[in-house]
Every structure is written in C-alpha cells, then in structure tokens.
Amino acid sequence: INNEIGTLQPIDRIAKLVRRHAPDALLHTDAVQAFCWTDIAHITRNADLVSVSAHKFGGPKGVGALVARSSATVHAVQLGGGQERERRSGTQNVAGIVAMTVAARLAAAERDASIERLGALRDRLLDGLLASVPDIVETAAVYVDGVSDRTQRAAGIAHVCIAGVESEALLFLLERAEVFASAASSCASGAMEPSHVLAATGLDPELAKGSLRLSLGWSTTAAEIDHALTVIPGAVAQLRRFNV
Structure with a gap:
C-alpha cells in the first residue's frame, strides 16, 4: 500500500512478472502499511521477503518482523551471539515480540x-x-x-x-x-x-x-x-x- 495516497499494489501480478523475467531475483515487499487494510497472506505467498512493523497495527514501536521464504538466503548484518537463527544477533526484545504477536492477532480479527x-x-x-x-x-x-x-x-x-x-x-x-x-x-x-x-x-x-x-x-x-x-x-x- 502506498502510504501517501493509499493505493493497493497488485503484488500477485508483480510477482508473476518478476518470476517470468527474473526468476532468480528475490522479491521483497514492504508491507508495513498493509497489515490493517488487507489480508497479507496473499503477499507472503507471492513474495520471498515481507516486512511488517508492530506500531502500524497497535503494537509497540521498535519491533517488527521479516517473513522470509525458506528458500531465501538472509545474511546477518548484525553479528554477535547468533540469535534468531544467526540472522540477527543481539538479545531479543521478548516483551516487544509478545506484544506484537498479540496486537497482530487482534488487528487481524478486527x-x-x-x-x-x-x-x-x-x-x-x-x-x-x-x-x-x-x-x-x-x-x-x-x-x-x-x-x-x-x-x-x-x-x-x-x-x-x-x-x-x-x-x-x-x-x-x-x-x-x-x-x-x-x-x-x-x-x-x-x-x-x-x-x-x-x-x-x-x-x-x-x-x-x-x-x-x-x-x-x-x-x-x-x-x-x-x-x-x-x-x-x-x-x-x-x-x-x-x-x-
């Protein structure tokens, strides 16, 4: 969703074009604005990587999620303790993660x-x-x-x-x-x-x-x-x- 004028982007059609013309490319979708306004299941089905942010659907600021297809290779940019399957080192914000999960469930239900x-x-x-x-x-x-x-x-x-x-x-x-x-x-x-x-x-x-x-x-x-x-x-x- 365009956060300025609100238009919904046809991710399924975009994904088909990417697969046809650049089959080895990774498709990342910024779905931060989308969570409250559309079922993002169709986005996660069509994209390799999908980003969401908790504060957009009633959760706390400073926590989000990257939904990654199992075939997508994600390299860590933050090294250290190897948390989150060695994709993002650093102590997890457990309270923020739990709050985001609860907010996501409530937002989806409503x-x-x-x-x-x-x-x-x-x-x-x-x-x-x-x-x-x-x-x-x-x-x-x-x-x-x-x-x-x-x-x-x-x-x-x-x-x-x-x-x-x-x-x-x-x-x-x-x-x-x-x-x-x-x-x-x-x-x-x-x-x-x-x-x-x-x-x-x-x-x-x-x-x-x-x-x-x-x-x-x-x-x-x-x-x-x-x-x-x-x-x-x-x-x-x-x-x-x-x-x-």
Missing part, C-alpha cells in the same frame, strides 16, 4: 469490521470535500459508472489536491482549528516541490502544490469527520481570498 467502519468514514470525508470545495481533485480516483471506486485504496487514507492553495498555508489554518493533516510534499534544494508519488501519477505540478492527506484510525469518530468538513472548506476559501 480487520474486516475496521475496514468497513473506516471506509464509510473516509467516503463521508471525501464525498463531503468534493461537494463543498470547488476545484478539488480526489487523488488516484478510479471511476466506475461515474462513481469513485475506492475498493483498491486503504480505508484509512484520504488524499486530495486543491487548486489555488499552498499545502503549508492550509495546514497552518487547519492545525489552528484542531484538524491535523499532512501535505505529503517534500523539500528539495530549498524549493517546495510535489512529492515523487504525485509526480508519478501525472498530476499537474501546480495542482500538486495543494496536496492534502488525512489519516483515519481506530479512534476516528464521525464527529471528527464532520468537524473536518466544517473547517476545511472555510480554510480553503480564506486562502483563496488572499491568494495564498
């Missing part, structure tokens, strides 16, 4: 219900913004019969681009009103430029300057969505009046 609840809130947020903010674009939107199909995007990520505003100025106004978001932009050589992800989608660079990413999680409520829908249109209108 995944479908969480996706349904947060997907509905995300749709409420996106549909509300599209209806109330002129010249706004839903990033990575795929339309089927005139309706945005969001099934191939993470339920917890909403990303839009707004014409006529700068992300940083918008974020300042939103934070003052207790709406916390990100711009999904990076700074290069002192000049603000659109992220490489937005550039890769072919988005107009000027429009990309108004990128806005909003995250939803287990604690997100309908009241918070409604608050965002009250604040964001007014903030955009204010910036457009001053052409910021």
Whole structure:
C-alpha cells in the first residue's frame, strides 16, 4: 500500500512478472502499511521477503518482523551471539515480540469490521470535500459508472489536491482549528516541490502544490469527520481570498 495516497499494489501480478523475467531475483515487499487494510497472506505467498512493523497495527514501536521464504538466503548484518537463527544477533526484545504477536492477532480479527467502519468514514470525508470545495481533485480516483471506486485504496487514507492553495498555508489554518493533516510534499534544494508519488501519477505540478492527506484510525469518530468538513472548506476559501 502506498502510504501517501493509499493505493493497493497488485503484488500477485508483480510477482508473476518478476518470476517470468527474473526468476532468480528475490522479491521483497514492504508491507508495513498493509497489515490493517488487507489480508497479507496473499503477499507472503507471492513474495520471498515481507516486512511488517508492530506500531502500524497497535503494537509497540521498535519491533517488527521479516517473513522470509525458506528458500531465501538472509545474511546477518548484525553479528554477535547468533540469535534468531544467526540472522540477527543481539538479545531479543521478548516483551516487544509478545506484544506484537498479540496486537497482530487482534488487528487481524478486527480487520474486516475496521475496514468497513473506516471506509464509510473516509467516503463521508471525501464525498463531503468534493461537494463543498470547488476545484478539488480526489487523488488516484478510479471511476466506475461515474462513481469513485475506492475498493483498491486503504480505508484509512484520504488524499486530495486543491487548486489555488499552498499545502503549508492550509495546514497552518487547519492545525489552528484542531484538524491535523499532512501535505505529503517534500523539500528539495530549498524549493517546495510535489512529492515523487504525485509526480508519478501525472498530476499537474501546480495542482500538486495543494496536496492534502488525512489519516483515519481506530479512534476516528464521525464527529471528527464532520468537524473536518466544517473547517476545511472555510480554510480553503480564506486562502483563496488572499491568494495564498
């Protein structure tokens, strides 16, 4: 899953291409963002190496896992006592590992219900913004019969681009009103430029300057969505009046 715009990558199709054109290559998948939004079993079946991180699904920070196919050779980069089958030396963080395991089980058990609840809130947020903010674009939107199909995007990520505003100025106004978001932009050589992800989608660079990413999680409520829908249109209108 792309952590900026939420698109799901077709790992099964990617794996087939790798096997066909580079059969000796190892396929590693960064599934850190994916655990809460899709069953990663299909990822582990298709990739040689899969990385996950506990803090993304309710576990503690500083602990993760590398799921490795038995045929994949993993060389240690940390030498010493030979722990973890001589693949990563150093005293294991037993408490962190146990906590990660419990969190993974709980997240997997609640995944479908969480996706349904947060997907509905995300749709409420996106549909509300599209209806109330002129010249706004839903990033990575795929339309089927005139309706945005969001099934191939993470339920917890909403990303839009707004014409006529700068992300940083918008974020300042939103934070003052207790709406916390990100711009999904990076700074290069002192000049603000659109992220490489937005550039890769072919988005107009000027429009990309108004990128806005909003995250939803287990604690997100309908009241918070409604608050965002009250604040964001007014903030955009204010910036457009001053052409910021």
